Amino acid sequence: MENRPLLRSTLAIYTVLFIGFLYAPFVVLGILSFQSGPEGGPQFPIIEWSTYWYRHIFGLTPPSRVAPLPIGEALVRSMTLAFATMVTSTVLGTMTAQAFRRRFKGSGFVFYLVVLGMIVPGVLVGLGIALVANTLGIPRAWWGTAFVAHVLYTFPFAFLVMLAIFNRFDKTVEEAAWSLGVPPMRTFRKVTFPLIFPGVLSSMLFAFTLSYDEFPRTLFAAGADLTLPLAIYGTFAVEIHPNIFAFGVLTTLFSFSLLAVYGFLMALSVRSAKKVAIQEEIA
Amino acid sequence: MTAILDIQNVTKLYGNEVALDDLSVSLEANEYISLLGPSGSGKSTLLRVIAGFEKPDAGEIFLEGTSLVGIPAHKRGIGFVSQSFALFPHMSVFDNVAFGLRHREDEPVRDEGEITRRVNDMLALVGLVDLGDRGVNQISGGQKQRVALARTLVADPKIILLDEPLGALDANLRSRMRVELRRIRQQLGITFMHVTGNEQEALTMGDRVAVLDSGRLVQIADPDTVYNRPASARVARFLDCYNMFEGRCEDGDRFVAGGSSFPYLPAEDAQAGPGIYCVRFDKIRVAPASEASRPGEVGVRATFITSEYSGPSIMYFFEGQGSKVLEVEYHLSHRQPDEFSPGSEYALLWSPGDALVYF
Numbered sequence: 097m098e099n100r101p102l103l104r105s106t107l108a109i110y111t112v113l114f115i116g117f118l119y120a121p122f123v124v125l126g127i128l129s130f131q132s133g134p135e136g137g138p139q140f141p142i143i144e145w146s147t148y149w150y151r152h153i154f155g156l157t158p159p160s161r162v163a164p165l166p167i168g169e170a171l172v173r174s175m176t177l178a179f180a181t182m183v184t185s186t187v188l189g190t191m192t193a194q195a196f197r198r199r200f201k202g203s204g205f206v207f208y209l210v211v212l213g214m215i216v217p218g219v220l221v222g223l224g225i226a227l228v229a230n231t232l233g234i235p236r237a238w239w240g241t242a243f244v245a246h247v248l249y250t251f252p253f254a255f256l257v258m259l260a261i262f263n264r265f266d267k268t269v270e271e272a273a274w275s276l277g278v279p280p281m282r283t284f285r286k287v288t289f290p291l292i293f294p295g296v297l298s299s300m301l302f303a304f305t306l307s308y309d310e311f312p313r314t315l316f317a318a319g320a321d322l323t324l325p326l327a328i329y330g331t332f333a334v335e336i337h338p339n340i341f342a343f344g345v346l347t348t349l350f351s352f353s354l355l356a357v358y359g360f361l362m363a364l365s366v367r368s369a370k371k372v373a374i375q376e377e378i379a
Numbered sequence: 380m381t382a383i384l385d386i387q388n389v390t391k392l393y394g395n396e397v398a399l400d401d402l403s404v405s406l407e408a409n410e411y412i413s414l415l416g417p418s419g420s421g422k423s424t425l426l427r428v429i430a431g432f433e434k435p436d437a438g439e440i441f442l443e444g445t446s447l448v449g450i451p452a453h454k455r456g457i458g459f460v461s462q463s464f465a466l467f468p469h470m471s472v473f474d475n476v477a478f479g480l481r482h483r484e485d486e487p488v489r490d491e492g493e494i495t496r497r498v499n500d501m502l503a504l505v506g507l508v509d510l511g512d513r514g515v516n517q518i519s520g521g522q523k524q525r526v527a528l529a530r531t532l533v534a535d536p537k538i539i540l541l542d543e544p545l546g547a548l549d550a551n552l553r554s555r556m557r558v559e560l561r562r563i564r565q566q567l568g569i570t571f572m573h574v575t576g577n578e579q580e581a582l583t584m585g586d587r588v589a590v591l592d593s594g595r596l597v598q599i600a601d602p603d604t605v606y607n608r609p610a611s612a613r614v615a616r617f618l619d620c621y622n623m624f625e626g627r628c629e630d631g632d633r634f635v636a637g638g639s640s641f642p643y644l645p646a647e648d649a650q651a652g653p654g655i656y657c658v659r660f661d662k663i664r665v666a667p668a669s670e671a672s673r674p675g676e677v678g679v680r681a682t683f684i685t686s687e688y689s690g691p692s693i694m695y696f697f698e699g700q701g702s703k704v705l706e707v708e709y710h711l712s713h714r715q716p717d718e719f720s721p722g723s724e725y726a727l728l729w730s731p732g733d734a735l736v737y738f
Binding site: 274280283286 | 430431432451452453454455456457458459461463465466467468469478479482483484485527530531534536
């Protein structure tokens with residue numbers, strides 16, 4: 097690498113472009129969210145810097161022609177749904193990956209069957225679930241049919257993460273625990289789980305974020321009460337005001353804080369597992 | 380002596396590969412048995428089957444007269460120390476050793492005071508007194524080995540299986556641990572079964588040595604017998620201390636290999652036919668080609684190639700008929716190494732009584 101200036105500069109440019117494209121929309125969003133209100137719209141240049149739209153979200157501004165964002169309940173729904181999906185998918189994914197540690201009859205087939213969940217087009221899955229629910233007379237709801245759709249979608253991700261973790265897992269520590277008289281279930285709790293915990297965290301993060309901003313599957317499966325992405329999309333249909341941008345900034349900050357918690361927990365569990373090895377000091 | 384562990388006709392297959400082939404062996408209480416075999420001979424598989432990590436396809440195993448068929452690993456009361464030590468990386472040394480006492484299904488120890496006492500006693504026995512608070516990644520390889528051993532010993536198993544326990548240690552540490560293992564075993568009076576691919580380790584450690592080949596038990600005897608009277612040519616070859624001539628026996632007391640022919644003392648099962656004639660490296664005397672052999676000596680002529688000095692002994696390499704490499708070992712405790720000139724011919728002489736013939 098050191099001796100290839102061309103390759104180095106190409107990669108450097110690529111990296112800069114990548115980061116630019118990744119963050120430019122967010123920067124634009126961020127700037128526009130500080131537009132003055134209620135007369136300012138999503139346009140450059142900014143008329144005047146203000147925190148009007150942030151106050152607007154929380155209902156702290158005097159009534160105006162711009163209606164408050166109808167997102168309060170949707171936010172609670174999406175959070176609840178994402179949390180439930182996260183727990184369910186991670187538990188299922190971990191258990192399935194545990195089952196895949198031994199080759200069983202048809203394991204290859206079952207593997208593709210599971211992974212297919214992340215490949216099939218989301219809109220079709222959502223539509224399918226809606227049709228099945230209608231046929232069976234099951235009412236569609238965000239906590240019912242949409243929850244099923246979300247688990248279907250996030251479970252393969254959780255499963256793959258855990259599969260990768262178990263691939264590198266040294267099963268001799270489990271055998272050691274068994275040979276000490278510790279039954280398999282307690283061995284899992286006391287030995288296996290603490291060691292795979294970083295993977296469990298990752299798979300929780302995956303499941304939560306995927307579910308939190310899931311749109312196509314939820315569109316048909318959610319029923320009358322909307323989740324957050326659906327509610328936001330609904331507001332686009334009328335007129336776009338910068339309060340959406342302010343809200344976008346807030347949710348992004350929320351996601352970052354989730355990542356920070358994840359990073360913190362990860363660092364904790366990695367540090368407890370990998371303390372500095374010291375030199376041979378036996379005589 | 381009563382058999383503590385009785386393995387009867389155990390067969391284990393991996394797909395079409397036979398790992399254990401109708402193997403039977405029995406272990407006596409309070410003995411150190413070393414299980415020797417080349418890699419792929421099934422020795423680790425045997426250990427895993429006994430421990431309950433693998434199910435045998437046929438055969439039975441009895442521990443103190445009770446069948447182990449269908450009994451899961453955690454109910455067997457058999458200790459297992461693996462080559463990689465398999466310490467719990469998220470626990471301290473103390474917690475590693477205390478793990479079995481705290482969490483086992485049968486009679487877990489609830490009293491922390493008793494746990495502390497038993498763990499500290501065990502850490503003292505293996506020589507790790509002040510290391511209880513360390514993380515297991517903060518100690519050396521030899522110390523890890525001792526933690527693994529202490530963790531198994533504290534659970535008071537009936538037998539301890541050791542799967543190449545010294546394989547991950549450097550040579551210096553290995554010889555120290557050999558002594559330690561024997562001392563600890565004698566102190567506690569537990570049966571140890573020690574798997575190794577190293578013939579020296581097997582001979583040093585074992586009260587008896589069991590030799591495994593292709594999933595079968597080919598010999599089980601005390602180390603002296605295994606070394607001096609290997610049960611078959613394969614065992615002799617694996618011990619790596621015999622020159623072996625392939626040829627045939629004729630007239631009941633002559634062995635012909637290529638152009639050479641030597642008399643041998645016929646064994647009871649002697650017969651005419653193809654066989655293998657073995658002479659141990661250190662039973663051979665090298666003489667100038669001109670020197671007449673002493674009465675009763677037999678030998679071959681061979682060209683000196685090179686030598687390899689290893690401290691207490693020296694190996695000389697000769698080339699005999701048909702480019703066959705012959706090795707001679709001189710123990711240097713009572714003699715000086717000889718100087719031979721490369722390319723010159725010498726006579727390699729031995730007494731027929733030292734030769735072994737296999738059919």
